[in-house]
Amino acid sequence: MARRRQQPAQEDIVTRTETYRHPEAESPLRPDVGTQAQFRKKKPPVTYRYDFSLSPALDWDGQNPARELGEWLLAMIEEASRLDPPHIFPHPRDFNGGQYKVYGLQDAVQLLKRISKPFLNWTGKAEGLSFEVPTLPLFVHERLSTRAIIETLQGHRKKGAQQMTLFDLFGDPQRPVIDQILKAYEYKDKWVNRMILGDSLVVMNSLLHYEGLGGQVQMIYMDPPYGVKFGSNFQPFVRKRDVKHNDDEDMTREPEMVKAYRDTWELGLHSYLTYLRDRLLLCRELLTPSGSIFVQIGDENIHHVRELLEELFGEENFVALITFRKKGMPLGSKYLEGTVDYLIWFAKDKELLKFHPLFQFKSVEGDPHWDHVELPDGTRRKMTPEEINNHDLLPKGSCVYQLHQLYPAGVNENGLFEFEYDGKVYYPPPGRSWKTSFDGMKRLADMRRLEPYADGNTLRYVLKLSDYPVSPINNLWADLGSATNTIYVVQTNVEVVKRCILMTTDPGDLVLDPTCGSGTTAYVAEQWGRRWITIDVSRVPLALARQRLLTTTFPYYQLKDESRGPAGGFVYVRKQNRKGEEIGGIVPHITLESIANNEPPKEEILVDRPEVVPKVVRVTGPFCVEATIPTPVDWEDVETDQIVAETPEGYGSFMGRMLEILRKSPVLHLGGGKTVTLKNVRPPAKTLALSAEAVVVNGEEKPVAIVFGPENGAVSERLVYEAAREAYAKGYGHLYVIGFAIQPNARVLVENCEATAGIPATYVQATPDLLMGDLLKNMRSSQIFSVCGLPEVKVKKVKDKSAKQPARYQVELLGLDVFDPVTMQPDHRKGNDVPAWFLDCDYNGLCFHVDQAFFPRTSAWSNIKRALKGIYEDSVWDHLAGTISAPFEAGEHGQVAVKVIDDRGNELMVVKRLEEAEQ
Secondary structure (H helix, E strand, C coil): CCCCCCCCCHHHCCCEEECCCCCCCEEECCCEHHHHHHCCCCCCCEEEECCCCCCCCCCCCCCCCHHHHHHHHHHHHHHHHCCCCCCEEEEEEEECCCCEEEEEHHHHHHHHHHHCCCCCCCCCCCCCCEEEECCCCCEEEEEECHHHHHHHHCCCCCCCCCCCCHHHHHCCCCCCHHHHHHCCCCCEEECCEEEEECCHHHHHHHHHHCCCCCCCEEEEEECCCCCCCCCCCCCCCCCCCCCCCCCHHHCCCCHHHHHHHCCCECCCHHHHHHHHHHHHHHHHHHEEEEEEEEEEECCCCHHHHHHHHHHHHCHHHEEEEEEEECCCCCCCCCCCCCCEEEEEEEECCHHHCCCCCCEEECCCCCCCCCCEEECCCCCEEECCHHHHHCHHHCCCCCEEEEEEECCCCCCCHHHCCCEEECCEEECCCCCCCCCCCHHHHHHHHHCCCEEECCCCCCEEEEEEHHHCCEEECCCEECCCCCCCCCCCCCCCCHHHHHHHHHHHCCCCCEEEECCCCCCHHHHHHHHCCCEEEEEECCHHHHHHHHHHHHCCEECCECECCHHHHHHHCECCCCCECCCCCECCCEEEECCHHHHHCCCCCEEEECCCCCCECCCEEEECCCEEEEECCCCCCCCCCHHHHHHHHCCCHHHCCHHHHHHHHHHHCCEEEEECCEEEEEEEEECCCCCCCCCEEEEECCCCCEEEEEEECCCCCCECHHHHHHHHHHHHHCCCCCEEEEECCECHHHHHHHHCHHHHHCCCEEEEEECHHHHHHHHECCCCCCCCEEECCEEEEEEEEECCCCCCCCCEEEEEEEEEEEEECCCCEEEEEEHHHCCEEEEECCCCCCCEECCEEECCCCCCCHHHHHHCECCECHHHHHHHCCCECCCEECCCCCEEEEEEECCCCCEEEEEEEHHHCEC
16 A cells, blocks of 8 residues: 655745855945944045036136137137048147047047037036045944844843854954954955945046946936925934925935935036935946946936936937836826836947846737637637627637738738638739748648638737737836825835846846935845945935835745856746746737748747746845944044045035024924023133033023034044033033944933033034035024934843743833933823834944834834734734833843934934843
8 A cells, every 4th residue: 555645844945044145246345334433544535527518609717628629629620621631640649738629531520529519517527627536434333134033032142052144144354343443445245235324426536536436336226306406315213104295394414315306406406406416426436338328317407317317417318218107196286197107218328228128028919910729629700799808708729810911011022922711712912922921921820820810811910818928118108106105205106117127137237226214226126136336415314124024924935046146147947827828027029920931920028027936035135234334433533634634625614604593593493392592602712622612591591502523423431521621610501422333332311411411411413415515595493403302211130930040131122211401301202102212232342233123103024913913922013013022132342232213313322231131
């Protein structure tokens, strides 16, 4: 008796989590943020020069030397024309020290034609022949990995008995501090995807000159401001997506947002064009020779943006203007409703462009041309009008087809013959011929690909829908609509970015987005196995994108070569369902010629349909958060002076600008509608550590002291202490510490300043748009300065039943405390009323490793919870939606760090020693 096959146990059929890694790709070592104060590898600013064009009027303005170049070229043309063909100079001639070089007549003519073309001009363009960008290093602030969070919850230790290394989890190579300081940007580490906080212009300059990424980016997707109005194209708060035009309450003070969506452009559209041109120029430098750039834009400035791209990339490198639908339903308008946006697509070099055609399955239902059907038994007939409009009325297994003519556009000499089919002789019309030879016609007949037309006198070709079930996607993407499940006010439809990435990149290629927004480009690049870098100067979109990436799941596409990762390519196969419909990544392209010539049909690869490995849940691979806004710099450290000195001269004095801004916007926001108003803001007469003094208007007027943190650093503990000592000695009633970021120890000192130095203090967060100086025109009081809360956390030791087990700990977020300097009372917010908080179970004082990530307000983890159903108890996921961490064991550093993200995307961090844990 045959043994019955044993069924696998249910627990053996489990879903596992995987990530994609890029073992063949490298990136230079970027130091952790904790080493910033000792970083010595400073670089000077970089000056970028524009290619200038010759005014059609040959104007001479004393600054633009285009006319001088034009006259030199005319002289070269005249000289070369006197030479014998091919009119080549014995030695190359150069202009302005080699800036331009010509080898003969043809070079001189082409260059003259290029600079003589019409061009877009605006105020400041002729005068701004170059611009200067500070060259700042990037420091790693956070390392994140969904896999690391899952492994931590699973009980794996971070040290010792863990199954995975820190690099496996976080992509952290664990370079020694001495290497990070002395050999930064020298080592080549394995690639980890990157989210960067900073002005895209400064960040791209850093990628070029610190990391040598010029010519290595395969595709850039740029979604810049559509115009210079405030509109509703930004999001100032994590949980608020409705924004009103010119409403102070909705105003954000993030740099990109302010410059783009408020009338804060100094010269309106002129400043907007300069802003775009500067960034597009650096984009061009980053692209590979086969690379592409897509600029998403609305109809207001599409003509200007295309002219900018033509000027920078050359009109010969224009590829396409793609129109895509942005609204699923018109909402009504006084005139024509605008329901589309545009993508302007340029290549770095069109001759070398990497391009994969995209396809969509044909939908012929309702098309009167497809009016015939072959039934499952082989019978053929015309369809009824009802069947044409509803294919569900046809028997299962039916094949729709149409009758197509058998005559080419010209005359085929081998097709001039009579042909007998089914007892009747057919002739091509006068002056026409058959598309194929006599033998080809016989093969078509044998394969039942011929059929008389309705008139009985014409022979037609049977073109089946299954012969080529797809059609190429063109530049009209009318099948799309607005984004769904949006988390950001101007979130782009995922399908738009997906098509751009799949058309122009291969798995493993590098994709850059200088305008992160909700992180759609990073999300799509992660899904399709591309490497990615995304940049934003606003903390709000980065906070949203970080949550989106951490908590999403993707299909696991089968790799051709696991050892190479996605760079080895995906697996595509041809598959059909029971109806005979193509459902795989390879579809046939059967043609009349392939049948007539007895050739195998061509095949099309549908790059968006790779094979999916079942029972595998893919999560986002390790990525890091970096910034050009580093952390702590001591107030009298020599490095502070060096950093400030590297700022372009046009930016003006940092301290002077901060004083002027504080005079124009003297309101400090405490939250909950509470404010502190200052007057008589001025620099102190004599001071060692203080930056300004003022008088508080609220309540009883009293003099207060102010200290500003560094321009490109965070407030340090030493700066707070020295400022507090001086403020106390001079009899001020309060100390305000204003900075762009603050060191955890410095923050603790601020909260305990009265007990330590005898004077109460308050930390005030300044938004980074203040760093942009003269570009801002209208300085409003909304949210320029806001008082951030201090996380209140409790660390407690978990009681274990067995004394042999190592001690375990839990962290609870009790809330945020915001100190009111007027009433001298704290305002408390509960821990479950924050967008997100993160825990590093073994904080090393340098870089924050997110071991556990909590989103108390949302069900952010629901996707992964459903995907991994049955593997973890529900209590595990309850932790990640609450304010109490899952238990963890102590690490080698003996301390934890808690980072809270508030509604403005500000990061508030506190560090606790485990030895202080409650029993």
